[in-house]
Each structure stands twice: as structure tokens, then as C-alpha cells.
Amino acid sequence: MTQITPAMVKEHGLSEAEYQKILDLMGREPSFVELGIFSVMWSEHCSYKSTRAHLKKLPTKAPWVIQGPGENAGVIDIGDGDAAIFKMESHNHPSFIEPYQGAATGVGGIMRDVFTMGARPIAMMNALRFGEPSHPKTRHLVSGVVSGIGGYGNCMGVPTVGGEVNFHPSYNGNILVNAMCVGLARQDKIFLSAAKGAGNPVVYVGSKTGRDGIHGATMASAEFDDASEEKRPTVQVGDPFTEKLLLEACLELMATDAIIAIQDMGAAGLTSSSAEMGDKGGSGIELDLDKVPQRETNMTAYEMMLSESQERMLAVLKPGREAQAEAIFKKWELDFAVIGITTDTSRLVVKHKGKVEADMPITALSDAAPIYERPYTERKPMAGEPAYDKSKGVLASLKTILASPDMASRRWVWEQYDHTVMSDTVQVPGGDAAVVRIHGTGKALAITTDVTPRYCRPDPFEGGKQAVAEAWRNLTAVGALPLAVTDNLNYGNPQKPEIMWEIVAGIDGIGAACRALDFPVIGGNCSLYNETNGEGILPTPAIGAVGLMKDVTKMATVAFKRAGDVIILIGETKGHLGQSIYLREIEGREEGASPKVDLAIEKKHGDFVRRLIETGRVDTVHDVSDGGLAVAIAEMAMPRGIGASVGIAGLPDAIPFWFGEDQARYVIAAPFAEAEKIVAEATAASITVAELGKTGGDRITLDDKDSVAVAELKAGFENWFPNFMAGEEIPVTN
């Protein structure tokens, strides 16, 4: 047996204290295979050891929550016996090293998490953060990630309906690729991962196992340095063709009643899938690795247990149903093998070539995994109102902002994704939220992903709140009732107290907003150690959220639709310029306090706006967020080239009014008679409301004075991304 040395323990990412705990749990020195299994199961990626204590504080329950965190994905009740199943997950580290395959396998992995529960995936979203545009690697990474997402999702035939793209220098060495999948199932056909009962066959289906991705989960739990690119062999290679077959075969098998439990082999592959299934079912699992379909010769037990080869599933069947299952997988030309059996020993036993390579209590891998209350150092949120040059013209700044990296159209990205396959996409990318009809019904799901990372470093708590509030607002703005969220928490190294505080405060902010908005967290993923050479990313707690529309014909979009509509602003504008897009793009500074979210007001305003849409009174709504009111109005004008004349009497200072990023605001456009009623009703409900002007013409006119052609704004807005990707010189801003 291989002697375990301190160097081997260190290479496996385990601390001395953790190794001592392993010795105590095992009562002996672990074998090399056992050490490998501990290392992946106790990695940050699999065990959530730094965050678990804090994640417990999130609200996870509501009458419509069928399955909260802890399974492959969360499940909510969307009426009529239907369930929506969704989750968001990061694939940050692999995507930086090999962007195409990293992003592609991220998409494949999150789809498996959803269809392993019995759902057909119906929509994909992705939240992407890249380094500054002028960084030499950015263009290469954007190109690779976008084609990887498209390459995988398009082949699967699942529409990719939206997401986010941000650029910031803090991501120069650590890009973020967070993919979200939403699936649809019947409530009585949801599959879980608990391998209950002894003597049941454990079957392996899908692709063969190779040597790819060994220790991916461990890599995802460490900081990067200059040698990280040498880790390219630990990035897996995706095969969407096999995954499409696996999806159809699994759904076909799920239509029978042969399955007891099923789980995809994601991070840490065979190890985590078998350990988690045994753990949840309270049973043991015995694996015979000689039976595992192998792509390469002479693979060791260590390699097979730690391989992250893609497109594989592990299932526990009812005894005697093997032949029925095998016939389905043979039809889809996929590998099928009985590789083990469940036992009543609560132990994970791994045999290979007649030798027992691992024999360990399953609880040692799950419950006994370390949990850290890591120390954190509180930092005062940044405060203050930043100064700005009052002489700058509003419309010139608007034009600059619309053609800036974070605000320009993402059409270049989403036109590479098939967003209309499955013929249910009712609202395509580019609006406040994507809307996908529930097949064969008049209902629909609205989906969004949101976070404003530049708010989260100055004030992690308010930033966490704001991410949830904006997601809730975006769902509301299309007319959906927000139901639940999945969080994807991307942070730096939790062993640094100042980073740990960002994590703790961010989770607290998310929790506060989710509680106030009745918006439970039903699943999520943490990606820590997003640091390169000691430089951490902006805290980026991405929120993926889903809402329900009972009648898809009552939907709002951002586009102005008629000339002569009255433009109404719901919500109070104090003119908050701290950490705003305006301050960064026009003044060249990231300063001041992040905007505060008043959750009670957020809820009041959102409920008011949603009722107007649900009752068919309003079809044109946009939430006000990045870039403020001026940007919101421009975004409503550009889709159809319908202009607007706007202004407000007695404005002391134009810049904060038009570009401030105060929260809980919406812009509505409605015909005159309806608009008058809306203003009266809002006033009666003590909601701050203002008439800003009227739609019409092909220009945006301010205070009857200055104006700019909508077409001119649109040219800058649409051209930035294609020009950037075509390799045009990017001016260094400020």
C-alpha cells in the first residue's frame, strides 16, 4: 500500500488538521484512493465548508417550495400539477483555463443537475463576468466562453434565453461563468438522489470514463497563480451529442417506475455521486470498478473514482429492472453497466482487480466533513456623495454610456445562442426578463439573473440585497409573480478575513431581501478562491430567479409601442450617483456609497406595477437600474425607434436625476386616459409617481431643448460589442 506522506496530503489540498481528522475517522492511515476521495469530498467545492454555517441563515421555505437546497436542484410548484426545477452553477476556474470547454461543460453539468430530477430543460441563462476589455486575454475569453455555451446549448436544443455580461479589471485573472438551467416536470414525477434500501443494483449510464478532469473540484477550490494554465488537463471535454442522447434516454427511463434514485456525475464524478446517494438514502454502496465502462486502458481505481468525464449518470434501480433499463440505453447507443450494489453497511466500498481499494464510512465524507466558522473582519461600508462636473451635457453622456462596455447591447452574444428552439420563447433576450411558455399551456415562466458587483465591494450587505431586489424587479417588470431564487456566490479567498466578511455580509443581504420579498432560496452554488496572485474579484453573488405568469398574453416588454403614450415614473428619485455607471463611465471614478434598497418600498412598488400588467392595463414597462432613468428611457426607445420628449419642471440638478441609480423604480408608458388613472391610483396609494413626458417622433428630447436621434444612440449601443470583438482598438477609458 502506498505510504501517505505530508507532501501528498498537501498536494490533495488538505490541511494538517484535516488529515488528522481523517486519521481519527478511519482509525488507520487511509489508502491512496481513500485520500483522493477525502480530498474531493472535503474540498470547498463539494463540502461548502466555509459557507455552510452562513448559508443556513437563508430563507428556504414557502408553501410553493417543493424541494429546497440539498438536492441536485430546487423545485417549485407552478400550479396544475406542474413543477419548475432550476439551479445555477459556476464553472469559473475551468473557463479561465480553457474557455470553450470550460463554459460548454458548465452548461452540460447544470443541465444534468436538472434532468436528473426528472425535468426536461426548457431554458438556459448565463451570468458572465470578464476582465477589462483592453486586457489582452479578454477578447479570447469572451469568444471562447460564448461559443462554448452556444456549442453545447444549441446542440441540446434548449433555448438560451438571456443572462448578463460585465467587464471589470477585478476579473482579469478570474472570469466568472455562471450557468442556470430551468426545467419542467410533473410534480408526481420528480426524482431524488436518496439510494434507499439494500441489495439494489447501482447502474452507470452515459459516456465512458477517461482520465479527464481528475481533481477538477480541488482545482476549483484553490487560488490561481501563474502556473495555473498548466492545469489545462484537469479541464473536462464536453460532448453535447452524448448529453442529448443521455437526456432523452433518462427521460424515457423515468417514464417507467424502475428508478429508486438517480444522480449525475458532476464534480468529483463517481466519488461524489455514490457517496451522496448512499448518504441521503442512509445506505452503503459497494462498487466494482472492473465493470465501469472505460475509455482508456490501465486506469487505476484512483483515476476512475476522481475522473470528471462528462455526460455520465449513476442510478439505483429496483432489483430485476436492469434489462428494461438496459434496452432503453442500448436504443440510444449509450453505455450501460451494473457496477455495484447498495448495502446496509453505510460504507463506501471500492473494489478493483480483486482488491479492496477503499472502505470508508459514508458519513465521514458528508456529515463529518469539516465546517469552518472562518474569522472575518468587518469593514465600514463606503459612504458619501461623490462630486461631479455639473457642466456636462446629459445627452452627450447618455450617448457615451450606451456605447460603453457594460451598457452596450449584448446582441453579439445572444445571437450566437439558439434562443427560439422548442417554440415557446415568448420574450427573447434584451428585455428585463426572458419569458418562456409552459409547453401546451397559456402559462409562462419569467427568468432573470442579476447582481451589480460594483455595489458589492463598497457595501457587501446592500449589494446582496440589491441583487435580489433587482431580480425580483425584473420578473415583476414583465408581469410575472417572483417565486424563488437560486444563488451563485462568487467570492475570493475565504481564509482572508476581509473576504470572509464580504461573504457573510453578502449572504445576510440576500437573506434579508429574500425574506422581505417572499422569495425563498431553493438552491445554489458557491465559488470561492476566485483570486489570482492574491488579487480577488469583486464580490459577485449572482441571483438567478424564476417567476410565474398565469396568462402569457398579459405581458409587458420594454419597447415603446405607440406614439403619444404618457411616460410615467414610479418610485422616488433622489439622484444617487455613488457607485453609478455615470460616475464610472463619465467621471472615471468608482466612489461613494452603494444605493440602499428599501425592501418594503420595493415590494409596494413592484406589486402595484405587476397588477397593472396582470390586468392587461399596461404593456410597456422597464425597471430602472444600471445607468438610471436616462438609460431606461433610451432602452425603451431603441427597439422600435420610437422617440420621447421628457423633462421635469423645477429640477435643481439634471445629472443625478437622469443618471442616479435609486432603487425600486419603474418606467411605464401608457395611453393618456390609462396613464391618468395610474397616476391617480399611485398617488392614492402613497406611491411616488411622476409624469415625465410623451412618446413619439424619432428623437429623445430633454426639456423641449436638446435632442438626440434614437438611431444615433442605437448605433453606438449596437456597435460596441461587434466592434470590440472584431478587434478594433478599444480606447482606454479614463
Next chain:
Amino acid sequence: MKSAVIVFPASNCDRDAKVALEQMTGKTPAMVWHQDSELPDVDLVVLPGGFSYGDYLRCGAMASQSAVMRSVKAHADKGGMVLGICNGFQVLTESHMLPGALMRNAALKFVCKPVGLEVQETQSGFTRKYENGQRVTFPVAHGEGSYFADEDTLDRLEGENRVAFRYAKGENPNGSARNIAGILSEKRNVLGLMPHPERVVDDVLGGTDGRGLFQSLIEALS
């Protein structure tokens, strides 16, 4: 009108084709697995969009060799109608049921967006309900849709009025020769096109321009 939709491994617009046929004809098409060597008794066979065999080797190349394609060819030889959409068009050229080939898009990127088309030829069972020169909008969603054929073949296609759909001026999304979006076979009973008419038969999804194609088929086959 009786129809069948062929399902290859990794076809992914098979359900969309089925739903559009159901909605337009009131009848559910037969879903035929690629390994079935016999077709049911149908008037129309649809080869749907997708990534048959993962687009490995060349788009449509492996599907063209599958068992069911022999029956699809026999169906067309007898005058039966065949509609190939997107990957289905690629399968038709790879099977030599239509001339030419579909190459990588000129921009080397997958493209999904609505594009303006002109109906160029209404003398066919697929297009008779449109007006000649009618402008319609169908979405495209493909990475390999750039139609290519030698000059003689292109001249012949145009001379025989076999270009059914052309990308409107300024709308060619992939660099197709002579803006060709869809072509007919010599006997005019096989149509291959890259844009997706089956995605625009429902008002809620932002357009109904695809209905004309299905209405043409219903009229031609009833």
C-alpha cells in the same frame, strides 16, 4: 394530410415540427425513429432541425446514411413530398436529394435571429399560398447554413425556378450564394430551407409567416 417526422439522434426541432403540424393540420404526425427502415403511409415526410449525430463528420452526413433515409428517398422518387428544415436541409444535400452543400457561415459563428425572406417561387406544393415576391420573416438558427453550388448548378436552379426562398436584400445571415435560403428538387416535391417556418405559426411567439407553408401543403395534399 398524413405526415411523418423523422427523429435522428440529436434531432432537436422534431417536437417543434410535430407541434406545428398538429396546430396547422389538426393531425398528429408519426414520429419515425432513424433505425426504422419502413415509413408509415404518409403524404409528407419532415426532416427536422437539430444536430443529428452531433454534427460530427459533416452536418447531415451521418444521418444521410441511416436506414430510414433509403425509405425517404423511395418516398420522394414516387413523388411523395419531403420537407427538410435546417439540419434537415443539410441531410437532403448530403443525401443528394438536393444539389449543393451547406458550408460554415461566412462570419464563422452560429447565428439565431429573425431574417427577412422573399418567396421566389409559388409554383410548388410548399409555397402556393404565398404571393410571388412576398416578404416573410422566419428565424434562422444555424452555424452551417451558407448555401454553395457551382455556377452551372446555381444557373440551373434559377433557370428552372427552383429557388423557393431567397434572403431579402441586406438580410443574408450566412453568405449563401445568390442569397439562396431554400431550394426545390427537380420534381418540386422536395424542399430544403435553412430558416425555420415551424417557429412562426403561433402569434404569441411573434409571427405567423410560416403558416403559409403549411397551408400550401394542406392544399396540395388534400
